[in-house]
Amino acid sequence: EKGGYATFMEKEIHEQPHAVADTLLGRTDDAGRLVLDEVRIPEERLRQVERITIVACGTAAYAGMVAKYAIEHWTRIPVEVALAHEFRYCDPIVDENTLVVSISQSGETMDTLMAVKHAAELGAMTLSICNTHGSTIPRESDAVLYTHAGPEIAVASTKAFLAQITACYVLGLYLAQLRGETYADDARAVMAELHEMPAKIEDLLGRMGRVQEMAEFMSDSRAVLFLGRHVGYPVALEGALKLKELAYIHAEGFAAGELKHGPIALIEPGQPVFVVVPSPETPHELHKKVVSNIQEIRARGARTLVIAHDGDEDVEPFASEVIRIPHCSPMLAPLLAVVPLQVFALHLASAKGLDVDQPRNLAKSVTVE
Numbered sequence: 001e002k003g004g005y006a007t008f009m010e011k012e013i014h015e016q017p018h019a020v021a022d023t024l025l026g027r028t029d030d031a032g033r034l035v036l037d038e039v040r041i042p043e044e045r046l047r048q049v050e051r052i053t054i055v056a057c058g059t060a061a062y063a064g065m066v067a068k069y070a071i072e073h074w075t076r077i078p079v080e081v082a083l084a085h086e087f088r089y090c091d092p093i094v095d096e097n098t099l100v101v102s103i104s105q106s107g108e109t110m111d112t113l114m115a116v117k118h119a120a121e122l123g124a125m126t127l128s129i130c131n132t133h134g135s136t137i138p139r140e141s142d143a144v145l146y147t148h149a150g151p152e153i154a155v156a157s158t159k160a161f162l163a164q165i166t167a168c169y170v171l172g173l174y175l176a177q178l179r180g181e182t183y184a185d186d187a188r189a190v191m192a193e194l195h196e197m198p199a200k201i202e203d204l205l206g207r208m209g210r211v212q213e214m215a216e217f218m219s220d221s222r223a224v225l226f227l228g229r230h231v232g233y234p235v236a237l238e239g240a241l242k243l244k245e246l247a248y249i250h251a252e253g254f255a256a257g258e259l260k261h262g263p264i265a266l267i268e269p270g271q272p273v274f275v276v277v278p279s280p281e282t283p284h285e286l287h288k289k290v291v292s293n294i295q296e297i298r299a300r301g302a303r304t305l306v307i308a309h310d311g312d313e314d315v316e317p318f319a320s321e322v323i324r325i326p327h328c329s330p331m332l333a334p335l336l337a338v339v340p341l342q343v344f345a346l347h348l349a350s351a352k353g354l355d356v357d358q359p360r361n362l363a364k365s366v367t368v369e
């Protein structure tokens with residue numbers, strides 16, 4: 001049942017090309033327009049959306065953070081991401097023109113369910129992005145957009161994360177189409193590029209030998225830091241979460257711009273730091289800024305583990321290791337950049353002899369508040 005893999009997690013990491021492809025399936029008509037049949041909220045109501053609040057926990061919340069960048073960029077609708085367990089208690093500003101989007105693999109996470117119920121009581125439209133048909137959260141929501149990652153068995157989420165990000169992109173493009181205006185990027189061009197991502201993820205999975213070696217070599221690490229910027233920031237947070245969950249190592253993700261405001265004090269010789277580098281064409285010179293962050297920490301002795309696009313030579317002088325991902329446009333890069341971080345956590349935990357599929361103290365779906 002593990003399909004020849006040693007663990008469910010490894011199998012699920014390798015199912016990611018399918019998770020993305022299947023989540024894209026049937027979302028466009030012959031004319032290339034997005035059609036979301038499962039979204040039962042009338043189109044005229046969706047046109048009235050003035051703000052979006054995403055509620056989720058753990059990995060799903062990081063998918064929501066990626067979604068914020070994409071949805072705001074494409075629709076200019078303000079998007080807020082709230083941890084579901086905080087949402088209900090922060091007197092949320094929600095009304096009938098708010099779309100509350102929940103993201104949950106299981107559809108049973110109590111914190112997320114209670115947030116959705118609270119949003120509905122306040123009159124919001126509720127839409128569930130969910131991987132489990134017939135589960136509670138989609139049933140309690142006005143609309144559902146299913147991710148088609150297939151059942152995820154390993155406690156630590158991998159393929160569901162990629163499917164959630166994909167579904168969020170589709171939702172963002174759909175809302176932009178409904179409102180008749182994509183403020184940036186052409187929706188069809190983005191969809192076309194999304195359809196290329198499964199092959200790129202497959203390509204990337206074939207390059208993970210060195211990451212596995214690094215993980216085995218680093219199995220006695222005491223702390224690992226992760227830096228990212230723009231959509232790479234939630235990827236850094238997710239990379240750190242995977243390492244905490246699986247390998248019980250102290251791991252923290254930071255926004256790279258925050259480095260000089262505190263975290264740089266943590267850098268001492270030998271400190272491993274993963275850096276998720278934006279593609280060179282990311283606006284506002286973010287690529288250049290992240291490259292200088294790598295230079296700064298390298299000068300203080302950090303072991304710089306750099307995730308960079310194919311062809312990005314600027315990182316070479318400051319990288320202890322360069323992990324290459326296939327080139328793609330800036331917004332879609334999380335679908336690739338997170339993969340080496342998943343593989344790293346998996347192999348580091350395995351090298352420590354830990355149970356990768358069932359880490360201590362964690363449950364696949366947490367049905368208590």
Ligand code: BG6
Pocket residue numbers: 057058059060103104105106107108109112155156157362363364365366
């Ligand atoms: C946690 C799981 O408890 O719940 C995480 O260990 C998961 O992996 C989180 O991301 C949210 O779960 P769900 O099912 O709502 O996506």
